[in-house]
Amino acid sequence: xxxxxxxxxxxxxxxxxxxxxxxxxxxxxxxxxxxxxxxxxxxxxxxxxxxxxxxxxxxxxxxxxxxxxxxxxxxxxxxxxxxxxxxxxxxxxxxxxxxxxxxxxxxxxxxxxxxxxxxxxxxxxxxxxxxxxxxxxxxxxxxxxxxxxxxxxxxxxxxxxxxxxxxxxxxxxxxxxxxxxxxxxxxxxxxxxxxxxxxxxxxxxxxxxxxxxxxxxxxxxxxxxxxxxxxxxxxxxxxxxxxxxxxxxxxxxxxxxxxxxxxxxxxxxxxxxxxxxxxxxxxxxxxxxxxxxxxxxxxxxxxxxxxxxxxxxxxxxxxxxxxxxxxxxxxxxxxxxxxxxxxxxxxxxxxxxxxxxxxxxxxxxxxxxxxxxxxxxxxxxxxxxxxxxxxxxxxxxxxxx
Amino acid sequence: xxxxxxxxxxxxxxxxxxxxxxxxxxxxxxxxxxxxxxxxxxxxxxxxxxxxxxxxxxxxxxxxxxxxxxxxxxxxxxxxxxxxxxxxxxxxxxxxxxxxxxxxxxxxxxxxxxxxxxxxxxxxxxxxxxxxxxxxxxxxxxxxxxxxxxxxxxxxxxxxxxxxxxxxxxxxxxxxxxxxxxxxxxxxxxxxxxxxxxxxxxxxxxxxxxxxxxxxxxxxxxxxxxxxxxxxxxxxxxxxxxxxxxxxxxxxxxxxxxxxxxxxxxxxxxxxxxxxxxxxxxxxxxxxxxxxxxxxxxxxxxxxxxxxxxxxxxxxxxxxxxxxxxxxxxxxxxxxxxxxxxxxxxxxxxxxxxxxxxxxxxxxxxxxxxxxxxxxxxxxxxxxxxxxx
Numbered sequence: 037x038x039x040x041x042x043x044x045x046x047x048x049x050x051x052x053x054x055x056x057x058x059x060x061x062x063x064x065x066x067x068x069x070x071x072x073x074x075x076x077x078x079x080x081x082x083x084x085x086x087x088x089x090x091x092x093x094x095x096x097x098x099x100x101x102x103x104x105x106x107x108x109x110x111x112x113x114x115x116x117x118x119x120x121x122x123x124x125x126x127x128x129x130x131x132x133x134x135x136x137x138x139x140x141x142x143x144x145x146x147x148x149x150x151x152x153x154x155x156x157x158x159x160x161x162x163x164x165x166x167x168x169x170x171x172x173x174x175x176x177x178x179x180x181x182x183x184x185x186x187x188x189x190x191x192x193x194x195x196x197x198x199x200x201x202x203x204x205x206x207x208x209x210x211x212x213x214x215x216x217x218x219x220x221x222x223x224x225x226x227x228x229x230x231x232x233x234x235x236x237x238x239x240x241x242x243x244x245x246x247x248x249x250x251x252x253x254x255x256x257x258x259x260x261x262x263x264x265x266x267x268x269x270x271x272x273x274x275x276x277x278x279x280x281x282x283x284x285x286x287x288x289x290x291x292x293x294x295x296x297x298x299x300x301x302x303x304x305x306x307x308x309x310x311x312x313x314x315x316x317x318x319x320x321x322x323x324x325x326x327x328x329x330x331x332x333x334x335x336x337x338x339x340x341x342x343x344x345x346x347x348x349x350x351x352x353x354x355x356x357x358x359x360x361x362x363x364x365x366x367x368x369x370x371x372x373x374x375x376x377x378x379x380x381x382x383x384x385x386x387x388x389x390x391x392x393x394x395x396x397x398x399x400x401x402x403x404x405x406x407x408x409x410x411x412x413x414x415x416x417x418x419x420x421x422x423x424x425x426x427x428x429x430x431x432x433x434x435x436x437x
Numbered sequence: 438x439x440x441x442x443x444x445x446x447x448x449x450x451x452x453x454x455x456x457x458x459x460x461x462x463x464x465x466x467x468x469x470x471x472x473x474x475x476x477x478x479x480x481x482x483x484x485x486x487x488x489x490x491x492x493x494x495x496x497x498x499x500x501x502x503x504x505x506x507x508x509x510x511x512x513x514x515x516x517x518x519x520x521x522x523x524x525x526x527x528x529x530x531x532x533x534x535x536x537x538x539x540x541x542x543x544x545x546x547x548x549x550x551x552x553x554x555x556x557x558x559x560x561x562x563x564x565x566x567x568x569x570x571x572x573x574x575x576x577x578x579x580x581x582x583x584x585x586x587x588x589x590x591x592x593x594x595x596x597x598x599x600x601x602x603x604x605x606x607x608x609x610x611x612x613x614x615x616x617x618x619x620x621x622x623x624x625x626x627x628x629x630x631x632x633x634x635x636x637x638x639x640x641x642x643x644x645x646x647x648x649x650x651x652x653x654x655x656x657x658x659x660x661x662x663x664x665x666x667x668x669x670x671x672x673x674x675x676x677x678x679x680x681x682x683x684x685x686x687x688x689x690x691x692x693x694x695x696x697x698x699x700x701x702x703x704x705x706x707x708x709x710x711x712x713x714x715x716x717x718x719x720x721x722x723x724x725x726x727x728x729x730x731x732x733x734x735x736x737x738x739x740x741x742x743x744x745x746x747x748x749x750x751x752x753x754x755x756x757x758x759x760x761x762x763x764x765x766x767x768x769x770x771x772x773x774x775x776x777x778x779x780x781x782x783x784x785x786x787x788x789x790x791x792x793x794x795x796x797x798x799x800x801x802x803x804x805x806x807x808x809x810x811x812x813x814x815x816x817x818x819x820x821x822x823x824x825x826x
Contacts, residue, residue: 081550131682136562138584143538146620147546152627159624164533164563165586169814172682178691181682181815182592185533185563185584193581200599221542224550225558279605282571282580284521287493288559296577299522303605417559418568420580 042202043429044272045264046117046257047369048109048213051356052087052250056112061373063355064381067402070356071236071248077220081227082234086218087250087357096170100139100161101251103170105362106215109253110171113211117257118269130179130207131172132198133255134190134214136361136416138164138183140221167215171255179207185361187416188321189280190214191254192364192424196278198258199424208263213365215253222249222360229288231325237358239322239351239383240329240397242390247323250357254365273372273426276310279303283419289327294335296421297413301339304423310409312340315347315425317380317405319371319412322351323358328415330392335413337395348405350398354384364414368424375407375428442598443824444767445669446512446657448504448612451751451761452477452650456507460761461768464750465776467796475635476617477650477752491569495537495560496651498569501528501614504653505570508610512657513669525578525606526571527596529589529613531755533563533582536618566614578606587716588680588809589613590654591759591817595678597658607663612655615755625649630720636780637753639717639724639746640792643782647718650752654760656767661824673767676804677702677820685814692730692808692816699818700734703804707735710820711802712775712793713744714762716809718753727810728790740789743800749779759809763819766805770823773801 047057052070054060063070074086089105096104114120142161149155160166165183172181180201184194191214198212216222226232226249233246264271281299283291290297305312320332337344352367359366374381382402389397409427447457454460484499487506494502505526509515537560545553559565564582571580579600583589590613597609625631625647632646664671679698683691700707713731717724732739747762748754754761769775777793784792805821 078550138533140538140542143535143620144542144546146624147539147542155624156627159627162535162624163531163586163813164535164584165531165589165811165813165815168585169682172814173684176684178681178683178694180680181585182583182680183585184581185530186580186582187562187564197581197596200603204599204603220545220550221538221561224545224553225541225555225561227550228553228555228558280525280579280581281522282526282568282577284571284575284577286572287565287568296580299577307605416564417562418564418580418582419571420564420568420582 039203040205041261042199042258042275043261043264044256044275044372045259045269046113047272048113048255049369050089050105050108051252051366052089053356057369057373060370064370064374067382067384069354069384077223081223083227083232084234085248088218089251099170100142101217102135102139102215103167105217105251105253106133106167106171107174109255110211113255113257114175119257125209126176126178128179128207129177129209130181130201131168131177132182132194132210132212133168134184134186134194134361135164135167135216136187136190137216137219137222139166140219141217144220186420187418188360188363189414189416189420189422190361192414192422193280195365195424196280196422199275199278202258202260208260210258211255212258213255214361216251216360216362218249218251236385237324237354238385239324239353240389240393241386242388244324246325247358250359252356252359252362252366254362254369271429273375274429275426277304277308277425278423280422285419288417290331290415292331294331296419297332297335297415298338300421300423301413304425308425312343314409315411316407317410318347318349319367320349320351321414322353324353333393333395344395348380348396348398348403350380350383368412371410371412372426375410378404378406380405440602441661442601442658442675443661443664444656444672445659445664446508447764448508448511448655449761449764450479450483450500450504451652452479455483457764464747464765465774465797467777475648476622478617479651488573493556494569496616497614498566500653501566501612502570502573504612505610505655508655508657509574519608521575521577523578523607524576525580525600526567526576526610527581527593528567529583529593529756530563531587531589531615532621533584534561535621536616537561539618539620576610585815586811586813587755588759588811588815588817589756591809591819594760594763595680598675598678601658601660608659610655610657613756613760614653615757616651632719637719637749638780638782639719639749640785640788640790641782642785644719644721647720648752650754652751652754652757652761654757654764671824673770674822674824676822679818682815688726688810689729692727692810693733695816696734696818699820703820705804707738710742710804710806712800712805713742714766714805714807715744715746716758717746718748723812727808741791743775743793744790745775745793746778762807766807766821769802770805770821773799775800
C-alpha cells in the first residue's frame with residue numbers, strides 16, 4: 037500500500053497563557069503560566085484556580101464558546117500555513133476535531149432558558165459535531181468532516197486519524213486538533229471525584245494532588261509533503277506516526293502499568309518506522325493526579341527500557357491547565373515549538389520527584405537540546421490512549437527563532 | 438481496498454427487536470407498521486444479564502454493550518474475541534452523552550456543584566460506553582469514539598475498516614448507538630422535525646417528519662481470509678466507503694460526493710448497484726437532500742435502482758441508523774431478499790425513485806449502497822458486496 041508523508045504546516049493556539057503559537061513559544065521559554073484564581077464556578081468546589089482564556093472580540097458570536105475557541109485556533113493555523121491566501125485547496129480539505137465536553141455550556145443555557153426561540157437556536161449548537169461543522173463552514177472546507185469524543189485523548193486521536201487520511205491519499209489537507217471550554221459540568225464533576233488540586237498542579241512531584249482545569253484549543257494544518265513543498269510552505273515538522281489502544285481496565289483510572297499506553301506508543305513507533313533509540317523527547321500527559329503519572333512512567337519504562345534514564349520528558353499541564361479534549365493538540369503544538377527552538381520546556385512546579393516517577397523529568401529552567409524526533413502521549417477516561425510521533429524535517433522548511 | 442474486509446458478526450437492539458434475526462423478521466415483514474406510542478424506547482429487560490460490576494453504566498453504555506455482546510456471540514468468537522491487542526473497537530454516537538450531561542447538570546443546577554453525582558459524572562464522556570465494552574470483552578487494540586452527528590455510525594465503521602487495512606488491528610468491533618432524553622426530544626420538536634402522526638413515510642405524500650427511537654447496532658469486521666479460516670459466517674464484504682462534509686446549504690452535493698467516492702473505492706460503476714438502503718427519514722427537507730444527492734451521484738440509475746427506507750420501520754435512530762442499514766444490507770446480500778419500505782401510501786409527486794414497498798423482494802443483489810446524511814454537514818456512504826459461496 038503506497039503511503040504519503042505528512043507534514044505540519046500550520047499551528048493555531050488558543051490558551052490561557054497564549055492566544056497564538058508565537059505567544060505560546062514565548063510563554064514556554066519564559067515559564068509563564070495562564071493559571072489564575074477564579075470564582076467563575078462558585079466557591080463550593082475543591083479547586084480555586086483554572087486556565088481561563090480571554091478571547092479577543094470575536095466575530096463568532098452565536099456559536100458555543102467551545103466553537104469560538106476552536107475558530108480562533110483554526111484561523112491562526114490557516115494563516116500560519118499560508119493556505120488562507122491561496123485558492124483551489126478547500127474542496128477536498130477536511131476537518132477532524134476532538135472535544136471532551138463539547139458544547140456543554142449551550143446545554144446548560146438550553147436547560148436554564150425560558151425562551152422557546154432561544155432554545156430553538158441553542159439546540160443547533162448541542163450536537164458535539166457542531167464544533168467541526170462551525171470550523172468547516174467558516175473556512176468553506178468540503179472534505180472529511182469529523183468529531184472525536186474521547187475525553188482527554190480527543191484531539192490526539194483526531195490528529196492521528198487526520199494523519200491516516202492524508203497518508204493513504206484520501207485527503208491532501210486536513211485541519212485537525214480539538215477544543216474544550218471550562219464548564220460547570222467539568223468543574224463540579226472533577227471536584228466531586230477529588231481529581232482537582234486545591235493548590236497547584238505538580239506533575240510527577242511527590243506532593244502532587246490533582247489537576248487544574250483549563251480551556252483552549254489547538255489546531256494544526258496537516259498536509260501531504262509534496263503538496264506543501266510545491267506551494268513553498270513553511271514546514272514545522274513531519275508527523276510520522278500514531279497509535280491508539282485501550283486499557284480495558286477501568287472507567288476512570290488508568291491501568292497501573294500503563295498497559296494501553298504502552299501499546300499505543302509501540303504502534304506509533306511502528307507506524308513511524310522509528311526505533312526507541314531515535315526518540316529524543318517525550319511529552320507526557322502528566323496530569324498531576326496520583327494515579328496517572330506513575331502509570332505513564334511505568335509504560336515509558338516498558339517501551340524504552342534502559343533508554344528511559346536518558347530520555348527527557350515533560351508535562352505542559354501547569355502552563356494552561358488540563359484542557360481535556362484540547363490537551364493533545366495544544367501539547368503537541370507546544371512540543372513542536374520547542375523542537376523548532378532546540379528547547380524542552382520545563383515541567384512547572386515539579387520540584388521533588390516522586391520515586392514512582394523516577395524518569396528524566398525536565399524541570400527548573402528547561403533544557404537546551406536538539407530534538408529530532410519527539411513523541412506526545414495522552415490517556416483518558418474509558419481507558420483510551422494515544423501516542424503521536426513527530427520529527428524535524430531538515431530538508432525542507434525553515435526554523436523560526 | 439487492498440484487503441477484503443468482511444462483516445462476520447451482527448448485533449442490534451431496538452425497541453421492538455433484539456438481535457439481528459428479530460430485526461430482519463420485523464423489517465422484511467413489510468406493510469404497515471403496528472402503531473406504537475412514539476418515541477420508542479428500548480425495554481429495560483433487554484439489559485438483564487449484563488455484568489453486575491457494570492451497574493453504573495448509563496443507558497448509552499447499556500444498549501451499546503447489549504448490541505456488542507450479540508455481535509460477538511454471532512461472530513462465533515466467544516466472550517473474548519481473539520488476541521486482545523489485535524482486536525479494537527470503534528463506536529459512534531450522534532448525541533453521545535448529551536442525555537447523561539443533562540442528567541448531571543440537572544442535579545447541580547438544582548442542588549449546587551458540590552452535590553454532583555460522581556457515578557453519573559463518569560458517564561459524561563461519550564467514550565465511557567466504549568471503555569466499558571472494551572473492559573467486558575477485553576478489546577485492547579485501536580480504541581475510538583466518534584460523535585459526528587447522525588453519520589457517526591458509518592464513520593465508526595469506516596474507521597474500523599481503515600484500522601484493519603492499515604495493519605493496526607486484525608479485527609474491529611464497530612457500532613453506534615443513541616438514546617433519547619427529554620431535552621433532546623424537546624429540541625427536535627422545536628425544530629419542527631418530528632412527525633405529528635408519529636409515523637415516518639419517506640418520499641410519500643404522507644411524509645410529515647421523523648418518528649424517533651433509541652437503537653444500538655454493532656458489527657464485527659475482519660479480513661475475509663481470516664474469517665473463512667476460522668469457519669465464520671461471512672455476511673458481506675465492505676467494498677468501499679466515502680466521507681464528505683460541506684455547508685448545510687449543500688447537503689445534497691455533499692452526499693453525492695460521498696456516494697461517488699464510495700462507488701469509486703468499490704471499483705464499480707453506479708449501474709452495478711442492485712439496491713440502495715436510503716437514510717430518508719420522513720423529514721421533507723432531509724429527504725429532498727438525499728433525493729437530489731442520489732440523482733447527482735447515480736445519474737439515470739437513481740430512478741431505476743430499487744430503494745428501501747429502513748427508517749420507515751425503525752424510525753430515526755440517529756447514528757445507529759447507518760449501522761443498522763449496513764446490517765440489513767448485509768442480510769439482503771446474504772439472503773438475496775430485499776425488504777420493502779413499511780407502509781404504502783402514494784409516492785410524493787415528482788418522486789423519481791424505484792421505491793420498494795411491502796414485504797421482501799427476491800432481488801439477489803450483488804452490490805448494495807448504504808447512505809447516511811448528518812443534517813449538520815457530513816455525509817457518508819458505504820458499498821457492500823455479497824460474499825455468498
